[in-house]
Amino acid sequence: MERKTLTFAFMDPPFENERTITFFRIVDAALDAGADVQVFAYEGAAALAFALQKAHGNSVHQRDTATEAHPLTKDWIAALQSKAQRLGLQLDWVNCGLCVDERGVNESIPGCQRGSPADLWRYAAGSFNTLAIGTR
Numbered sequence: 001m002e003r004k005t006l007t008f009a010f011m012d013p014p015f016e017n018e019r020t021i022t023f024f025r026i027v028d029a030a031l032d033a034g035a036d037v038q039v040f041a042y043e044g045a046a047a048l049a050f051a052l053q054k055a056h057g058n059s060v061h062q063r064d065t066a067t068e069a070h071p072l073t074k075d076w077i078a079a080l081q082s083k084a085q086r087l088g089l090q091l092d093w094v095n096c097g098l099c100v101d102e103r104g105v106n107e108s109i110p111g112c113q114r115g116s117p118a119d120l121w122r123y124a125a126g127s128f129n130t131l132a133i134g135t136r
Contacts, residue, residue, distance in 0.1 A: 003034060003035065003036060003089075004034075004035050004036070004127075004128040004129075005035065005036040005037070005038060005090075005126065005127045005128055006030050006035045006036070006037055006038070006127060006128060006129055006130075006131070007037075007038045007039075007040070007119055007120070007123040007124050007127040007129070007130040007131070008023070008026070008027065008038070008039045008040070008047040008131050008132075008133065009039075009040045009042055009129070009130065009131070009132040009133065010023050010039060010041055010042065010048075011040060011041075011042045011043040011045050011134055012043075012044055012045055012133070013043075013044025013045065013047050013048075014044075014047055014048050014050075014053070014072075014073040015073070016044070019129065019133060020048070020073065021032040023133055024073075024076050024080065026083060026114065026131075027039070027080055027091075028080060028083070031080065031083055031084055031089055031091070031112045033088060034087070034089065035089070035128075036084075036089050036090040036091070036092075037080075037084065037087050037089070037090070037091045037092070038090075038091075038092045038094075038123040038127065039091070039092065039094065039112065040094050040096070040115070040117075040119055040120040041094065041095045041096065041112075042096045042099055042117075042120070043096070043099050044099075044103070045095075045099075046095040046096050046099035046100045046103060046105060047073075047103055047105040048074070048077060049073070049074055049077050049093060049095060049108040049112040050074060050105040050107065050108065051074060051107040051108055051109050052107055053072045053073065053074050054072075055070045055072060055114065056066070056070055058070075064079075074109050077093065077109060077111075077112065078109055078111075081093075081111045085109050091111075091124075092113075092123075093111065093112040093113065094112070094113050094114070094115035094119045095108060095112060095113070095114055095115065095116060096115065096117065096119075097099075097114045098116070100114060102128055
């Protein structure tokens, strides 16, 4: 059976709403199903892989950084990349370069590339299916 490739266009910034977690869960499920995954991170989603994200404590609940264990989106992406590699699958991640520049999030974790909307076109053209998850 030929392996299928799914493309995702995602636009939400990190930490703003539940769509981000749902998006990561869908990507995880696609890997579990044996699909290669291509992600085009557009608009605020270009910050998901920002390498300089830092965990923080929660003084309201009197928790230090370690106790709070605040998840960072860059770590979720790294975990998905590791899972794909372990399963022998491909997880390609491209951040929109214009979006990265607008937000000053030029430093991404390893395995994430800078690109343009042309990459989304290329991804979608070669995929079994494409899911665009907008901000509204």
